Amino acid sequence: MNTIPPLIRISRLVMRLRPGFAHFFLGFLMIVSISHLGSVHAKPYIPDSDSLVLEHIPLSGTPQMRQLRAARLELSRDPQNLALAVRLARQLVELGRAEADPRYDSYAQAALRFWWNSSKPPTEVLFIRALLRQRSHHFDEALKDLTQVLQNQPHHAQAWLTRSVIYQVRGDYQNARQNCRPLLRLTDSLVTTTCIANVTSLNGQAEESYKGLLNQLSSTSSPDPQKALWASILLAETAARLGNSSSAEAHFQQALSLGLRDTYLLGAYSDWLLDQNRPADVQALLRDDLHPDGLLLRMALAAQQLTNDQLLPFIVDLTARFTNSRLRGDTRHLREEARFTLHLLKQPKRALQLAQENWKMQREPWDARILLEAALQSGNPTAAQPVLDWLETVKLEDQQIRTLVEQFS
Amino acid sequence: MNPWFVVLLSPILPWLCSDIAVAHKPSDSYLRLAIEESTIQGQWDIALRDLDYAMGLDGNDDGTITWGEVRAQQAKISSYALSRLQLEVGHSGCWNHIQNLLIDHHSDGAYAVLMFSANCPTTPRLLSLRYRLFFDIDPLHRGLLQITHQSRTQTGVFSPDQIEVNLDLTRNTFWQEFRNFGREGVWHIWIGYDHILFLISLLLPAVLWWEAGQWLAVDSFGPAFREVLSIITAFTLAHSITLSLAALELVTLPSQWVESVIAGSVVLAALHNLFPVIQIRRWIVGFIFGLVHGFGFASVLADLRLPASSMFVALGGFNIGVEVGQLVIVGVFLPLAYATRHSWTYRCLVMQLGSGCIAGLALIWIIERSLDLQLTNWLWQLEYFRN
Numbered sequence: 001m002n003t004i005p006p007l008i009r010i011s012r013l014v015m016r017l018r019p020g021f022a023h024f025f026l027g028f029l030m031i032v033s034i035s036h037l038g039s040v041h042a043k044p045y046i047p048d049s050d051s052l053v054l055e056h057i058p059l060s061g062t063p064q065m066r067q068l069r070a071a072r073l074e075l076s077r078d079p080q081n082l083a084l085a086v087r088l089a090r091q092l093v094e095l096g097r098a099e100a101d102p103r104y105d106s107y108a109q110a111a112l113r114f115w116w117n118s119s120k121p122p123t124e125v126l127f128i129r130a131l132l133r134q135r136s137h138h139f140d141e142a143l144k145d146l147t148q149v150l151q152n153q154p155h156h157a158q159a160w161l162t163r164s165v166i167y168q169v170r171g172d173y174q175n176a177r178q179n180c181r182p183l184l185r186l187t188d189s190l191v192t193t194t195c196i197a198n199v200t201s202l203n204g205q206a207e208e209s210y211k212g213l214l215n216q217l218s219s220t221s222s223p224d225p226q227k228a229l230w231a232s233i234l235l236a237e238t239a240a241r242l243g244n245s246s247s248a249e250a251h252f253q254q255a256l257s258l259g260l261r262d263t264y265l266l267g268a269y270s271d272w273l274l275d276q277n278r279p280a281d282v283q284a285l286l287r288d289d290l291h292p293d294g295l296l297l298r299m300a301l302a303a304q305q306l307t308n309d310q311l312l313p314f315i316v317d318l319t320a321r322f323t324n325s326r327l328r329g330d331t332r333h334l335r336e337e338a339r340f341t342l343h344l345l346k347q348p349k350r351a352l353q354l355a356q357e358n359w360k361m362q363r364e365p366w367d368a369r370i371l372l373e374a375a376l377q378s379g380n381p382t383a384a385q386p387v388l389d390w391l392e393t394v395k396l397e398d399q400q401i402r403t404l405v406e407q408f409s
Numbered sequence: 410m411n412p413w414f415v416v417l418l419s420p421i422l423p424w425l426c427s428d429i430a431v432a433h434k435p436s437d438s439y440l441r442l443a444i445e446e447s448t449i450q451g452q453w454d455i456a457l458r459d460l461d462y463a464m465g466l467d468g469n470d471d472g473t474i475t476w477g478e479v480r481a482q483q484a485k486i487s488s489y490a491l492s493r494l495q496l497e498v499g500h501s502g503c504w505n506h507i508q509n510l511l512i513d514h515h516s517d518g519a520y521a522v523l524m525f526s527a528n529c530p531t532t533p534r535l536l537s538l539r540y541r542l543f544f545d546i547d548p549l550h551r552g553l554l555q556i557t558h559q560s561r562t563q564t565g566v567f568s569p570d571q572i573e574v575n576l577d578l579t580r581n582t583f584w585q586e587f588r589n590f591g592r593e594g595v596w597h598i599w600i601g602y603d604h605i606l607f608l609i610s611l612l613l614p615a616v617l618w619w620e621a622g623q624w625l626a627v628d629s630f631g632p633a634f635r636e637v638l639s640i641i642t643a644f645t646l647a648h649s650i651t652l653s654l655a656a657l658e659l660v661t662l663p664s665q666w667v668e669s670v671i672a673g674s675v676v677l678a679a680l681h682n683l684f685p686v687i688q689i690r691r692w693i694v695g696f697i698f699g700l701v702h703g704f705g706f707a708s709v710l711a712d713l714r715l716p717a718s719s720m721f722v723a724l725g726g727f728n729i730g731v732e733v734g735q736l737v738i739v740g741v742f743l744p745l746a747y748a749t750r751h752s753w754t755y756r757c758l759v760m761q762l763g764s765g766c767i768a769g770l771a772l773i774w775i776i777e778r779s780l781d782l783q784l785t786n787w788l789w790q791l792e793y794f795r796n
Contacts, residue, residue, distance in 0.1 A: 044452075044511035044522035050477030054512060054519040055457040060472035102435040103458070106549035113548070136549075293434070320515070321434055327566060328437070328551050 085111050086124045100263035100292045123152045137332045157186040171363025173203045190220045194231045201238040204395030210238045225258045240272045243399040270298035279305035293321050297336050334358035338370045348378035365398050372404040434517040436550040444558040449527040454520040483510050495539040496527050503529035536576045540567035587726040594730020606767050610678035611640050616750040619685050626750040643692040647699025655707030667704045674698035675771035682764035
C-alpha cells in the first residue's frame, strides 16, 4: 500500500484548517521518515501480474551498454589490465555525467580497484581518481592527486583545468586564476577564456569577463559543443548575476539548443526562472528529468511558488533522500539540504546550521546566498558576518545577494 | 591543439561545471533485523537496478524489469544476496533461509524485498554481521542496517571499510527495559495529538469559572491547581486501568471504534468549553473518556511487541512514561494559563477560539476515522514505523 496519497489528503485538510499545524505535521513527518531509514512506504507486496513493469534500466539494450558489459567482463578476467581499466572508467565517468547518476562514478571506481588505494598509481588512474574525489566533494584529496598528475605530466591540461575549478568552488580565486594560465599554451583560447572568466566573473570583473567571453565565443567558428555549452552557461549565469534578464534568458536558451544533456544547466536555469517568478517554466523545463535530487528540489520550489498540490510528495521524497545521504555520511548535498530545510520545511535555524557547515566546504554564490537567507530568517544576523566579510573582499557582483546584504545594514 | 586532447577534454568540460548538480541517489540497501530468542527475522530491500547490474535481471534486454523477470530469478537473487551476508553467534554461523520475495518502492525506484529468517545455534549474546553485497562492483554502495532487539533499535552502516558490525545483545536489565518503554510512553503522548488536545480541552477552563453566562478568572492558584490535579489523576487512573486490561488481553475493543470515540471525546470536551450547558465535574469527564484513551494507548503498545518475559515491567514503564509526558504538558500549560487568566487573550482567544479550533479539527478526525478507515489505519501505522 502506498502511504503517500492518504498523507497528502490529511495534510491538505490540516493545511486548510491551520497552516501552522501543517508545519508541525511536516516536522513530524521528517522524524517518522528518519526513524524509518528514509523509506516512506508501508508494505512490500507481491505484484499481481508477471508483465508488471517494475523498473526502467537506463540505456539498457543500447550498443553502448552492451559494449560496457563486455568490457566489464573482460576486466573481471584481467583486473590488472591498465589500458582496459582506464578506458572503461572513463566511459563510466562520462556516463555518470550524462545521466547525472552517482552509481556510474562508483562503477568507475570499481574498474580502477586494483590501483585505487595505492599512493602512487599510474597518472591516468590518478587523474580519474581526482575527478571522482572532486565529484564526491573530497576536494583536498582531489587536489593532492592533481598535483601529483601535474608533477608527472606538466602538460596535462585537464588537470590544470580541474584544479582551477576546484579552487573556484572553494572561493580561492587567486589559485583558481593561476591554474588557468598554463591552458593558454596547452589548449585553445575558448577554453582558456572560459576558465579565466569563470573566476573573474565572481571576482569583481563581472562586466568585463562577460564581454570578453562573449567576444571569444562569437569569434570562435563552430566551437566544440561541450565548450560552447560551458561558455554559454557561464555567460547566462554572469548576466543573471548582473541583473540582465534578457541576456541571461538568451544564453540559457542558447545552451539548451546545443542539445547536450546537462544537469548543471537545468539546475542553473531553473534557479534563475525561480528568481524570475516563473515556476510554470521550471515545471515545463524539468518535466522529463526528475531523478536527480538537485532537480527534484527545483521542482518542489516551483510547486511551492505555484502553491501546487504536488508539493507534498516532493517533500516526502526529498526528506527521504537527504536522510539517506546523512546516514551515508555524504556531504555533497549540504547546499541543497539547506535550501530545502529553509524554504520547504521552514526551519531556518536548522537551515542556518547546514548552510554554515556547507560554507566550510564551498563558496559559490549560492552557498553565500543560502547562508544569508537562513541567517536573516532565523533572526541571527551575526551568523552571516563571515560571509558578509568575504563578499566584501572578493567583490562578488550578484543582484540577488546584494538585495540580501542590504537587509543586514 | 593536440587532437587527442580534444577527445579527452570534451567529456570533462561540462562535467566539471556539473559539480553541484547532485545526481540520482547512490546505491543503498536496507537491512532490517528483528531478533527473537535464537531466531532472527530479516527484511532486506535491494534495488532492482543494482541486482540487474550485478547479475542481469533484464532477461530480454529491453530496458525494463518486469515482475515476471524478477520472479524467474528469485532463487538466484536470494542466493546471490544471502551468500553475501553472514550472521554469526560466537563463532558459529546462523542458517539463513528465504521465506519470500516481495517488491517495494523507495524514493529512487523499485526494490526486491527479501524476507528471510536465520536460525542461530544459540540465543545471541554477541552477534556479528558481515556484509559484502555489491562492494566488489560498487564501492560507494552502503548497507543501512536497523536491528531491533527487545524493543531497542540500533542502526549501522556497512561500507567497504566497515564490512563487519558486532552487536552486544546481552539481555536488557530490568531498569533498561523499564526505561525503554518509559521513553515510548513519553514519545507516544507527545505525538498523539488527540490525547494532548483532549487534555488541553479539559484543562483550559481550570483557571476560570463559569458564572452568569461568562468565564471569570479564579482568584487564587489553589483551586486551579486542585482542579488540574483532579482531572489528571482521574484521566491517568482511567487509562491505566484500560491500558493494562487491553495489554493483558483481558478486554479487546475494535480499534476503529476506539479511535472514533477518542476523536469524539475531543469534540465534546472542546464544545463543552464553548457551551458549558451541562454542569458536570471535569474529572468525571476525564475519567470516563480516559477509559477509552487507554485502549488507544494499548494498540500502540501491542505494536511495540511486548516481551512476554517482562510484560509487567514494560507495561509499568510505558504507563509512567505517559504520565511523565502528561506532566510536562501540564507543567508548561498551568503556569502560562494561570498567569494570563485575567487577559482577554486567554479568555476569548485561547479559550474560545482555541476550543473552537480543537473541536473543528477533532470533528474532521471523526469523519476521517469513521468514513475512511484506511486513513485512520495509516495514521496509526506511522507510530510503529519506528520499530
